Amino acid sequence: MAYDTLISVSQLHGLLAAGTDVLILDCDFELGVPDKGRESYRAGHLPGARYAHLDDDLAAPSDGTNGRHPLPARVAFAAWLRTQGLKRGQQVVACDSSGSAWAARAWWMLRWMGHENAAVLDGGKQAWVAAGLPMETGDSPVAVPGDFTPGEPLVPIPVTARQVLANIATQEMQLLDARDPLRFRGEPNPIDPVAGHVPGARNRFFRDNLAEDGRFRPAEELARAFAPLLAGKPALLSCGSGVTACHNALAMAVAGLPQPRLYPGSWSEWIADPARPVATGN
Known part of the structure; x- marks a missing residue:
């Protein structure tokens, strides 16, 4: 079964227990303290999760006129997703510790890239911990590059x-x-x-x-x-x-x-x- 909006802790745990290949993106971030999210990731993240930094990975550089977090070029974001191991059709689950404030951005961007099987972990990392499920610490190993290629956007064209x-x-x-x-x-x-x-x-x-x-x-x-x-x-x-x-x-x-x-x-x-x-x- 594929998930394209929300996925519960029990549903995600079930997928992982069954050996389903899931790409988990930890999107922890804090405005004004750009390194804090990565520190939070290193302190504890879902097993196998990879870190997605709002400034560096989910946005392009700001030039002072295009907003704090402009969208990156689709080709650049697709390349980053491949470095995280994303495969065509693979289930992606985004999560954070801030009420899904940052995870929802990753979800929307994956839809923008034409990737349908993208969901947000309902309740975030707190819900995973509350369920008594294990966490990992430290940095993730280098991923085997995936074969993801962007498709037609699954969201309407952004507005200027x-x-x-x-x-x-x-x-x-x-x-x-x-x-x-x-x-x-x-x-x-x-x-x-x-x-x-x-x-x-x-x-x-x-x-x-x-x-x-x-x-x-x-x-x-x-x-x-x-x-x-x-x-x-x-x-x-x-x-x-x-x-x-x-x-x-x-x-x-x-x-x-x-x-x-x-x-x-x-x-x-x-x-x-x-x-x-x-x-x-x-």
Whole structure:
């Protein structure tokens, strides 16, 4: 059986126990402390997991105008996936210790590469540990290169800043901002040099997709939460840098909602041009 949204701890453990070839990507990361995620990985990760660094592996370098975590070229990301041993059709499971904030980015990018069998570990590394399952420490060995080749994207084409600007006037798509309400409202914070949001956006904090135990809320509950925000319009997703917006994309997939479009540059790209409009408040 293949998994393309979420996979539970028991399901993943079952695959591994049966000898199924699974590529596990540990995506632990912390904004502002770029080495902490790798340290966390070395301190404990799922057996056989390989580390995916948000800045180095799941993003291209920022030039100051394209956001903090611009998408890498597809050919470059495909090459990195092969170095991690990814094979065509192989099941991939992404996980982290931050409510799947970073794992969802890996999931979306794999879909963007045309790789269908990609899922996020529901509940993350904490759920694995809570189940009493073993962890490994240290660095992973060099992988045997895989034969992965990118296919047609399984997600809609990402949106540019110019398209977001045009959408302010047309409102053809409903922009959902995944940042926390404080940042969305435009209150001073250490992350955004310019505070606020794109005019016309609505706030869907990505952590609201999770129940108290850190697992995703049931599909029906997620669908009920997104419906009034979208009001029948196609969804356009953003956040600070195109990362946690993917968490909302995953939640919508779990809920069985139409696929949204992603604005990868998100707020960090938007505010790089002072001519772009900024709104504040709720």
